[in-house]
Amino acid sequence: MSDLLQLTAAQAAERIRTGELEPEALWSAYRERAAGDELNAFTWVAGPEAPAVPKEAPLGGVPVAVKDLFATEGIPSQAGSKILEGYRPPYTATAVERLHSAGAPVLGKTNQDEFAMGSSTEHSAYGPTLNPWDRTRVPGGSSGGSAAAVAAGTAPWAIGTDTGGSIRQPAALCGIVGMKPTYGAVSRYGMIAFASSLDQAGPFTRDVTDAALLLGAMVGRDPRDSTSLALPDPIALPSASDLRGVRIGVPEELTGEGIEPGVLARLEETLDLARELGATVETMRLPHAPHALAAYYLLAPAEASSNLARYDGVRYGLRADGNGDLLHMYTATREAGFGAEVKRRIMLGTYALSSGYYDAYYGRAQKVRTRISEDFKTAWESFDFVATPTSPSVAFELGAKLDDPLAMYLNDFCAVPMSLAGIPAISIPNGLADGLPTGFQLCGPAFSENRILDAAYALERAIGFDGSGARA
Ligand code: GLN
Numbered sequence: 178m179s180d181l182l183q184l185t186a187a188q189a190a191e192r193i194r195t196g197e198l199e200p201e202a203l204w205s206a207y208r209e210r211a212a213g214d215e216l217n218a219f220t221w222v223a224g225p226e227a228p229a230v231p232k233e234a235p236l237g238g239v240p241v242a243v244k245d246l247f248a249t250e251g252i253p254s255q256a257g258s259k260i261l262e263g264y265r266p267p268y269t270a271t272a273v274e275r276l277h278s279a280g281a282p283v284l285g286k287t288n289q290d291e292f293a294m295g296s297s298t299e300h301s302a303y304g305p306t307l308n309p310w311d312r313t314r315v316p317g318g319s320s321g322g323s324a325a326a327v328a329a330g331t332a333p334w335a336i337g338t339d340t341g342g343s344i345r346q347p348a349a350l351c352g353i354v355g356m357k358p359t360y361g362a363v364s365r366y367g368m369i370a371f372a373s374s375l376d377q378a379g380p381f382t383r384d385v386t387d388a389a390l391l392l393g394a395m396v397g398r399d400p401r402d403s404t405s406l407a408l409p410d411p412i413a414l415p416s417a418s419d420l421r422g423v424r425i426g427v428p429e430e431l432t433g434e435g436i437e438p439g440v441l442a443r444l445e446e447t448l449d450l451a452r453e454l455g456a457t458v459e460t461m462r463l464p465h466a467p468h469a470l471a472a473y474y475l476l477a478p479a480e481a482s483s484n485l486a487r488y489d490g491v492r493y494g495l496r497a498d499g500n501g502d503l504l505h506m507y508t509a510t511r512e513a514g515f516g517a518e519v520k521r522r523i524m525l526g527t528y529a530l531s532s533g534y535y536d537a538y539y540g541r542a543q544k545v546r547t548r549i550s551e552d553f554k555t556a557w558e559s560f561d562f563v564a565t566p567t568s569p570s571v572a573f574e575l576g577a578k579l580d581d582p583l584a585m586y587l588n589d590f591c592a593v594p595m596s597l598a599g600i601p602a603i604s605i606p607n608g609l610a611d612g613l614p615t616g617f618q619l620c621g622p623a624f625s626e627n628r629i630l631d632a633a634y635a636l637e638r639a640i641g642f643d644g645s646g647a648r649a
Contacts, residue, residue, distance in 0.1 A: 186384050223283060236279045242336075245287060249286065259516070261495070285458070292481065293340055297575075298319065298321025300319075315577075317350035341372075342589035346616075349604045359599060365402045372480035376594050379395075384637060408624055413441075431566075437571065443566075443615045448564065461556060474586060476546065479542075529542075533572065562619050595618075605636060606642040608642060
């Protein structure tokens with residue numbers, strides 16, 4: 178088993194292809210590990226029987242852990258919420274279906290913040306997930322279960338969703354790779370919605386090659402999601418060994434105040450590595466980036482307040498007793514089924530959309546969103562990529578930010594601008610600070626996934642991060 182655990186997903190798939198490894202052996206090994214998970218990373222684990230995988234499938238039978246909010250037919254899909262307790266959807270999300278047909282069967286469902294609202298996975302109705310580097314700390318969120326499982330080696334790879342950082346931030350805090358593609362690259366069909374204009378699915382992997390492989394099997398236009406689109410080129414496996422001719426911009430606004438010194442020190446070291454690999458690295462400006470968080474916390478809750486209106490006790494999951502009164506049944510169900518953070522977002526969003534406040538809040542936030550997109554468009558005139566820390570801090574202690582929503586929201590200070598602009602961004606492990614992982618974020622223009630993966634691959638090799646510390 179320990180040998181199997183050393184393999185990346187791409188290596189395991191290759192060994193299956195050459196006949197050196199039986200997919201059933203890989204399945205059993207990971208299934209056993211997932212079933213013995215001590216981090217509360219999984220909310221459901223598949224049975225012992227290995228699913229049949231077609232011989233020529235590109236992902237070879239390497240099982241994948243899936244964030245709870247992806248609808249999976251007949252399997253609990255609860256989005257971390259009590260209101261969906263026991264809900265088993267009659268259909269499967271397109272992303273999961275595509276992975277299955279590419280040869281990555283579902284190993285388990287992973288824990289998350291309720292409806293993906295949070296940055297620590299502590300807002301799950303099913304208890305917090307622990308960080309495998311230090312079990313007194315959070316794995317980040319909202320896709321913390323997926324990140325912790327991959328970092329701990331209880332899953333070879335995983336998928337999650339990123340609305341305002343929920344793939345990149347937990348990847349950073351757990352010392353693995355996480356990527357949010359261009360908005361629309363992966364179908365949202367069957368993803369339990371949080372904020373539809375921002376939600377995007379993407380991979381969690383041990384290295385950049387695995388990220389390319391997994392993402393490549395998920396992307397593409399889906400007639401069941403009208404916002405999905407075909408990428409101009411298929412996702413290629415990365416191969417760059419240097420960064421010659423690459424221009425990297427480092428925004429002053431996202432590399433100053435509020436970022437922990439250890440995180441900044443690792444960023445500077447990696448920027449030096451980028452220079453050694455042939456890149457030019459220059460400071461630049463994203464003038465509206467400091468307003469991204471404020472705009473996000475109006476827009477995302479506004480969309481959430483509308484998306485979450487469907488949980489009324491009639492169609493899904495929980496129904497509370499209404500004493501014979503329909504309206505009371507609705508309110509009692511929502512009172513009992515939603516956690517505190519979700520209720521906070523619904524109230525924020527409903528307020529931001531209410532008549533008289535719509536222009537002042539929602540309308541203005543949309544204008545800020547446009548400005549942020551324009552900042553990036555200007556940046557692409559002079560730079561190929563923008564680099565920042567992924568998260569301002571390393572993993573924090575469980576409970577440290579639970580009573581302070583603003584402190585929790587600040588975790589996504591560096592991740593939210595890219596979400597608002599709909600552009601692709603990757604987080605790669607960037608060495609340790611205080612013994613805990615930090616992340617390096619690289620983003621580029623829409624559809625630049627292949628170039629980002631290539632640059633991240635060259636940097637990953639130069640950084641030489643060792644993630645085995647979390648896989649004890
Ligand atoms: N932490 C952010 C929030 O709470 C982002 C979550 C996400 O990307 N799903 O909204």
